[in-house]
Amino acid sequence: MPPKYHIKTEPVPSRFPAITRSGVIAWDEGCLKCHRCVKKDCVYKVYEKRSLEVREMLDSLDTACKDCFRCVQGCPQRLIQKGLNPQYKALGDSYWTPEIIAALWSQAESGRIPVSGAGYGGPFAGPGFDAMWTDMSEIVRPTRDGIHGREYISTTVDIGRKVMALEFDIAGRITTTVPPLVEIPLPIIFDMLPWSPARRQITLALLEAAQALGTFVVMRQSEMSPDVARYLANVILYIDGDMEDLRGEILKNLLIIEIPDGDHVEEMQKFIKEKNSGTLVFIRMELNPTSAERAVKLTRDGAEVLHLVADEYGLEKGKDPCFIKERMREIHGRLVEEGLRDEVTLIASGGIAMAEHVAKIIICGADALGVDIPLLVAMECRVCRRCKEGIACPVELDSVDPLWGAERIKNMVAAWHSQLLEVLGAMGIREARRLRGEMGRAMFFEDLEKEVFASMGKRV
Amino acid sequence: MDQKKAARVMIFFCQRIDAEQDAHRRLLEKELGSQIKFFPLPCSGRIEPLHLMRALESGADKVYVVTCPEGACCYREGNIRARKRLAYAQRLIEEIGLAKERLELIHVPAGTTTTIDTLARELLAREVFVGPLSVKAQGQERQRRHI
Numbered sequence: 001m002p003p004k005y006h007i008k009t010e011p012v013p014s015r016f017p018a019i020t021r022s023g024v025i026a027w028d029e030g031c032l033k034c035h036r037c038v039k040k041d042c043v044y045k046v047y048e049k050r051s052l053e054v055r056e057m058l059d060s061l062d063t064a065c066k067d068c069f070r071c072v073q074g075c076p077q078r079l080i081q082k083g084l085n086p087q088y089k090a091l092g093d094s095y096w097t098p099e100i101i102a103a104l105w106s107q108a109e110s111g112r113i114p115v116s117g118a119g120y121g122g123p124f125a126g127p128g129f130d131a132m133w134t135d136m137s138e139i140v141r142p143t144r145d146g147i148h149g150r151e152y153i154s155t156t157v158d159i160g161r162k163v164m165a166l167e168f169d170i171a172g173r174i175t176t177t178v179p180p181l182v183e184i185p186l187p188i189i190f191d192m193l194p195w196s197p198a199r200r201q202i203t204l205a206l207l208e209a210a211q212a213l214g215t216f217v218v219m220r221q222s223e224m225s226p227d228v229a230r231y232l233a234n235v236i237l238y239i240d241g242d243m244e245d246l247r248g249e250i251l252k253n254l255l256i257i258e259i260p261d262g263d264h265v266e267e268m269q270k271f272i273k274e275k276n277s278g279t280l281v282f283i284r285m286e287l288n289p290t291s292a293e294r295a296v297k298l299t300r301d302g303a304e305v306l307h308l309v310a311d312e313y314g315l316e317k318g319k320d321p322c323f324i325k326e327r328m329r330e331i332h333g334r335l336v337e338e339g340l341r342d343e344v345t346l347i348a349s350g351g352i353a354m355a356e357h358v359a360k361i362i363i364c365g366a367d368a369l370g371v372d373i374p375l376l377v378a379m380e381c382r383v384c385r386r387c388k389e390g391i392a393c394p395v396e397l398d399s400v401d402p403l404w405g406a407e408r409i410k411n412m413v414a415a416w417h418s419q420l421l422e423v424l425g426a427m428g429i430r431e432a433r434r435l436r437g438e439m440g441r442a443m444f445f446e447d448l449e450k451e452v453f454a455s456m457g458k459r460v
Numbered sequence: 461m462d463q464k465k466a467a468r469v470m471i472f473f474c475q476r477i478d479a480e481q482d483a484h485r486r487l488l489e490k491e492l493g494s495q496i497k498f499f500p501l502p503c504s505g506r507i508e509p510l511h512l513m514r515a516l517e518s519g520a521d522k523v524y525v526v527t528c529p530e531g532a533c534c535y536r537e538g539n540i541r542a543r544k545r546l547a548y549a550q551r552l553i554e555e556i557g558l559a560k561e562r563l564e565l566i567h568v569p570a571g572t573t574t575t576i577d578t579l580a581r582e583l584l585a586r587e588v589f590v591g592p593l594s595v596k597a598q599g600q601e602r603q604r605r606h607i
Contacts, residue, residue, distance in 0.1 A: 023502045023506070025502065025503050025505060025506055025535055025538070027505065027537075027541055029541060029544060052510060052511065052514060054514050054517075054518050055518075056499075057472070057499040057511055057514070057515070059506075081535060083502050083503065083535065084502075085502050086475040086476070086500070086502055087475065087500050087502070090481075090482045384482070386486065386489070389486060389490060390490055391486055391489045391490045392489070392493065392494065
């Protein structure tokens with residue numbers, strides 16, 4: 001049995017104070033100057049350790065406060081109040097909600113699973129991934145100690161084309177050409193960022209983290225620079241320019257190359273294989289209503305890995321777009337029907353925002369997935385998209401220290417990994433590979449609604 | 461005019477005056493870059509003299525505090541507190557020889573709806589301007605004496 005995959009984490013403090021859900025609003029005027037001020041009684045010493053972050057004018061009061069309301073209730077003159085912070089509400093958008101962003105920040109800082117002590121107060125279903133529930137019937141075993149201690153749950157996945165049967169000649173030698181296969185210790189790769197400020201430092205942070213975690217970063221050909229040379233073993237090169245520009249030595253050192261889907265996809269794959277037969281070729285397909293048919297055709301034609309990409313909200317292209325989980329289910333289902341599913345690897349990207357999405361998209365049929373925006377959020381991005389409009393980044397991501405950034409990303413991925421183990425453990429599954437397409441172990445709100453209400457004549 | 465172009469302005473404002481403040485101020489931030497900086501506050505009563513002093517210290521030539529109309533604060537007297545704190549900070553900077561006009565309070569008039577970018581443009585277009593920050597010799601002497 002291979003050694004257990006473990007990501008070492010340690011707290012990595014933020015450079016900027018986080019924007020908190022609520023803030024302290026305290027008047028000094030009207031103070032009765034009590035002998036014993038409630039501010040001095042703060043058990044967290046919030047008032048004593050108060051400081052101001054000048055770049056963003058953020059008060060440490062808000063970040064340090066633990067919402068115990070002791071000071072609010074104790075002040076005889078009622079001079080201290082806690083109010084909801086409108087800046088928190090303005091974070092992100094309807095998909096990348098403030099709660100998701102704040103949870104990612106906390107995971108990147110601590111490397112631990114975020115815990116909310118007051119139970120789950122939200123609705124039981126919603127759009128997108130929230131319309132999916134996993135079967136946790138094995139909740140009594142293995143124990144938590146088991147997941148991280150005695151029990152072995154593997155999150156390793158194989159990326160590449162698999163041969164369904166080996167052929168031998170009369171002398172017993174294998175005649176089948178076995179295509180290249182890459183094993184990654186967790187089913188996550190780092191995808192291209194949809195937007196970001198100047199990339200140099202950010203890219204180095206991603207590469208450093210990928211190297212430490214044993215995974216890969218998808219990088220555009222146009223973004224290659226001499227700095228990247230020492231990370232080539234962790235790069236998936238996306239061809240967005242002329243293939244002839246690729247130098248032979250780069251091709252020799254790269255394990256994976258990604259090409260865009262299109263009319264010349266077969267020629268491109270052939271060209272890469274001629275240069276280095278050991279290189280794995282990903283085909284990047286933008287999801288659309290015909291993706292399932294296209295996936296079947298490409299698999300029949302010998303595709304090794306299909307990288308299926310939705311936008312940052314998990315939606316495909318076109319009018320009335322379908323969410324990534326629905327389209328992945330369809331693609332996976334079609335490949336199963338055609339008897340082709342085990343030959344090809346599917347990687348899904350776009351809209352993966354939380355740890356639970358990792359397990360959910362795998363259940364929908366992906367072998368692995370690509371993460372993009374959460375990597376930026378781990379480095380304190382506020383998903384304000386100012387960089388997209390050419391406005392300076394409020395958290396100066398363009399000048400981030402790559403080593404600090406890598407540690408934050410590692411922490412976030414470690415927290416996600418722990419949560420994947422929790423889900424696998426609770427489902428009684430010992431391998432991420434076996435979670436793929438396990439739709440029988442999940443419930444889909446849309447299906448249930450149809451099942452229950454369709455017969456009553458309700459239009460669903 | 462050149463002085464006006466180079467001046468750095470910081471605007472602290474109560475977020476209640478413009479619900480879409482984040483979207484509205486982007487264009488101005490893009491146009492002026494580091495020349496303008498916005499600091500949204502949950503309530504203008506959150507402002508402390510320290511914020512204003514630190515703003516001047518970090519290179520602002522002019523600092524505005526924009527509050528909701530008097531009597532309209534959702535924390536009852538936040539904007540009144542802001543006015544008092546700004547007056548206190550003005551006294552402090554006068555002591556070190558700076559013009560008190562470098563700190564200014566703007567009350568959004570009652571019954572009007574304004575966006576933060578429109579307001580900021582109005583403030584930037586004002587003719588009276590204090591120019592880049594430079595501490596007067598007299599003030600420096602006084603500071604030394606105090607030490």
